[in-house]
Amino acid sequence: MRWPFHKKATSNKEEARRFYNAKDYEKAEPFLDAMLKENPNDAWAMDVLSRLYMNTGRHPNAVVLLSRALQQRSEPELLRRIIKAGCNSKLLDVVIEHAELLDWKVDDEDLLLKIYDSFWPNERCVIFFQHTDWDPKLQFTSYLKAEYLFENGETDAANDMVKKIIAVPIKNEATLIVALKVCESLGLQKRADALFDEHFKTDLNMSRKRSLAKKLRHAKRYEKSIHVAQLVLEEEPDDEQMLTLVTEIATKADSPSVGIEAFHTLDSLGKAKTFHVRRYANAAIAQGSPKDIVNAVQRLVSLKADASSTIRRAFLQLSRMQAMSEAEKILGLLKETPLEIELRSSTASEEGELNRALEVLEQGLVQYPTQISLLIRKGITLEALGRLTEAINSYEQVLELDSKHSSAVDLRLKCGLKIWPEERYFEEISAASEASPDNLNHQFAKLNYILRVLKDHELALKVLDTCLLHHPENQRAHLDKTLVLSWMGQHEEAQKCVRKLIHRWPKSNDVFITASQVKKNAGNTDQQLRHINSMLSLSGMSPVVSLNPEGAITPQHLATATNEVVDDPRLVSIIMTTYKRDPLLDAAIASILNQTYRNIELLIVDDCSPDENFSYLQHLAEKNERVRVFQMTENGGTYVAKNFGMTQAKGEFIGFMDSDDYSHAERIQFQVASLDAHPEVVGVTHDYFRIDESSNIEFRGIGALRMACISLLIRREVVDEIGFFDSLRVGADTEYIERIEAYYGKERRLRTRIPSMFMMLHSSSLTGGGPFHISWRSVTGHRLQHHRSFRAWHKKIRAGKAAAFVPRMIHVRPFEAPEEMKSTHYGWVEGMPLFSEMIRKRNHDWWAGKKPAWQKKLSPKVAGRDYVNELGLKVPELYWKGDDLASIPSFERLPNQFVLKPEKGWSSNNVYCMKNGEDILTHTPHDRNSLILALSNDKFVSENKPTIMIEELLEPEIKQRNDGLPRDFKFYCFGDEIAMIHVALRKSEVNKGENEHQYYTPDFKLLSQRIMEKRDQGRTPIPRPDCWDEMVNAVRTIGRELGIYMRIDMYATNRGAVFGEFTPTPHGGNGYSDFADRYLGSFWKGEEGVE
Secondary structure (H helix, E strand, O other): OOOOOOOOOOHHHHHHHHHHHOOOHHHHHHHHHHHHHHOOOOHHHHHHHHHHHHHOOOHHHHHHHHHHHHHHOOOHHHHHHHHHHHHHOOOHHHHHHHHOOOOOOHHHHHHHHHHHHHHOOOHHHHHHHHHOOOOOOOHHHHHHHHHHHHHOOOHHHHHHHHHHHOOOOOOOHHHHHHHHHHHHHOOOHHHHHHHHHHHHHOOOOHHHHHHHHHHHHHOOOHHHHHHHHHHHHHHOOOOHHHHHHHHHHOOOOOOHHHHHHHHHHHHHOOOOOHHHHHHHHHHHHHHOOHHHHHHHHHHHHHOOOOOHHHHHHHHHHHHHOOOHHHHHHHHHHOOOOHHHHHHHHHHHHHOOOHHHHHHHHHHHHHHOOOOHHHHHHHHHHHHHOOOHHHHHHHHHHHHHHOOOOHHHHHHHHHHHHHHOOHHHHHHHHHHHHHHOOOOHHHHHHHHHHHHHHHOOHHHHHHHHHHHHHHOOOOHHHHHHHHHHHHHOOOHHHHHHHHHHHHHHOOOOHHHHHHHHHHHHHOOOHHHHHHHHHHHHHHOOOOOEEEOOOOOOOOHHHEEEOOOOOEOOOOOEEEEEEEOOOOOOHHHHHHHHHOOOEOOEEEEEEEOOOOOOHHHHHHHHHHHOOOEEEEEOOOOOOHHHHHHHHHHHOOOOEEEEEOOOEEEOOOHHHHHHHHHHHOOOOOEEEOEEEEEOOOOOEOOEOOEOOEEOHHHOEEEHHHHHHHEOOOOEOOOHHHHHHHHHHHHHOHHHEEEOOOOOEEEEOOOOOOOOOOOOOOEOOEOOHHHHHHHHHHHHHHHHHHOOOOOOOEOOOOOOOOOOOOHHHEOOOOOOOOOOOOHHHHHHHHHHHHHHOOOOOHHHHHOOHHHHHHHHHHOOOOOOOEEEEEOOHHHOOOHHHOOOEEEEEEOOOOOOOOOEEEEOOEEOOOOEEOOHHHHHHHHHOOHHHHHHOOOEEEEEOOOEOHHHHHHOOOOEEEEEEEOOEEEEEEEEEOOOOOOHHHOEEEEEOOOOOEOOOOOEOOOOOOOOOOOOOOOHHHHHHHHHHHHHHHOOEEEEEEEEEOOEEEEEEEEOOHHHHOOEOHHHHHHHHOOOEOOOEOO
16 A cells, blocks of 8 residues: 655655565664654554554554554544454454444444454453444344354344344355354254355455455355355466465365366466465375375475475375385485484384384484484384383473474373373373363363263363363364253253254254253153154154153163165175173164064074073074074184174175164164165264163263264175184274275275164173273273284285285284283184194104004005095095006006006106196106106105006086196195185196195185295185085095094095095195294194194
């Protein structure tokens, strides 16, 4: 702005005017100071210097100067300016004092919005707006009065006022922002949208559109702000203000691609500054664009910007996307810097290699001992390793360098929560919350302690008032305050809050579940259930009813008011485990059998109950064909029982249910519909809330509603690909759900926040009491140790460095778990035998030590064949056997295809698979004489003189006929228990690298772990052979008869499962991997593998 300066002016004034108009404020200021030193009451100098202070962000200085100016002349423009400076300086008294002197006009609504944004709901600010005699044409203050009425629970009066003023078109953007908020608070979302659309129908010039975009951004209405900004850019594509605004909020509006495009436009105009590049990087990270991420980081590095946090996030995003070449480019830009060390540590951590990550950091801290980012990362890594005291020490080192480092403060408190004595933790969190009263995390942590430990409602109310002072729109604080008032017996005030909350957040499950408990506390059980049903209606679910005369809502008294039936040909298997007779069992069973989705089978697995529970279940199954019941032979915990149920499930979908909960009748219907609507999703969960014996809903921490792990419904393919629950007694459901996310990606596990699970709260529940109880500290002790361990393993899965599949019974753990959490089933632990050791011992005892073992006589192939033949099982047809090579019959007396081999030995070099006169594995032609010559020259044959046998050359199954030979299924058996199957396909004796080897679990799931150290194994599973069941039955029959460890080789042929040979000491016990050694060793019992 330029002023009409007098022609005759002092030199100071001319210079001040010249530099100020050129926006060279640094040079203008000394001249203005000189003028005021000469004449302290120089009105012109005070006017210009106050503007200069405001333009350079020194608003408190402007307030002081404007106060002096106003003592000389009370002009409206000066009043407006001091009010604006006072708002920017957060000086409420100054603002209100001068606001009360101003004659407010319609054009002042922007300034009124600034006062409101700066100080509402401070009491003095509220009084100013409510008790000033406003011009009726000021729509802003009318909407504000409606909001005030709403805030005080007078929702009907607020609605009436809005109806009166809403018909008048809004002409001011500041008023529009408040009107939108008020309408939304009253639940008038459609009206709010209409107000916004109608405002655009007015003739908004470009300046007003820009102003609206900025105000919407300030109000955190990012999507609308971007929409308006893009309208400006359609007409003026080079508008620097709007392009800058878009780069700022595009990621917040979930439109990162728009932000990237805006940056490129700024860049092409030569207007891109460092902060634009930083925003570009954030958008590129959110978009997941490797090219843009690398480009942004290169720009930040070249600008020497302090952008460590942004570069760190960029690098980690590339790593998670497996864009390793791009990630390496970033590391190349950071050579020999602390950030390079931090990122290399982060890489190791993301791969689940926490000890390696810590080692990198400790080496880096030798070189950079006071580097805060490395100390923070060290603390995080130590925490992930469970070394909390050391982590706290690392964060305290940071605080010695920077006492206000917010991350160090927060992380230190997070660790202290788990291990500090209660009194110390409360002292620490209280000090932190007082130092940063606007930090919601600190306030809520303090509140949690006050409510769960101190049970001091008066103190809780003070904390909540502090939260709402700094965050008046925070829903959780409003809900908690409402509950505390209710618990304190202030039922009328609490119910007034409920009415207000329902108007403000009419589509919030949390609001209605809170309202439900408030009604219960006030003694109104009918209204308790009404609010629960209002919550269910938000998801389109039918209401529930209480069958109890007193309106109790505990699981045994609930039913769903619906007659709907969903016929779907796809079977859903629901697995329920039980231990002893639970009084809520019948209600839980009924809630599944009464599902609207009718095509359900309910598999109930009794975990070896000592009472009559299984007999009762059998009686139930006799009466309902949809119920199938099983009993475990030993008690192993709910997850081992669930795993058994998963092996029996026939459904296309598999879900779960506890024996003491209630499942809304539409749960399965809604979950299947979700999977149908999202074909890429492999699993879906609903939410739950807990109810105690008196029908009180449990509220703790974040509220009443949480994800219900037990509600998980998965596609069958999930079991095929990642397997089963961990063999634990507690906590395996959380791991399983997170494993799904680690393997498939978080976006393929859907959490629909539908509260379909009503759970019983009692001390016998795994999470409701006992040694694994989740206390006010949240997850601690063994559970916390378990979480850290499995999450490190999951990182390896994400990085492609570990397999996700877990067998039904874990024999070698993929990650450590506390002993107290493990099931009683057998898994390898330190001190148990290694497979290779036992095989080498057998090799010595049987053959050198002459240990008597009748089974060793079956090692020769003919003897093994005869033994199996006597069991009535299929064996190859034997054409000839003899000890004299010269007695080998002529080929004319043999079929066109046969196998000739020694009955002893382990090498395939002296095995001839003949077809039409040619060995098909070497493609070498042979007649009788050349075969005899080859055998005579064979060192093993000449030294050991074994019996030679000629038998049938088996044909593969029809579907595998292109294999040439049948696949060899080598079963590692411990009695009749199958531990592993090695599937081999021999293709060549010339190039043995062509031969295929794969290893499978007993249920024919491909093992990804290496079995033999020096043998490649296939990663693509083959289909089960058609004769699989026949083969398994034959192997178990043989194994049961043998009663020891034995490898039993079988062939899948065109005439079914055919026995091959016995191998009592495979590979002589040599060459097995550590995993195979422990896995197979976990099955070994006694001297010979079976007790």
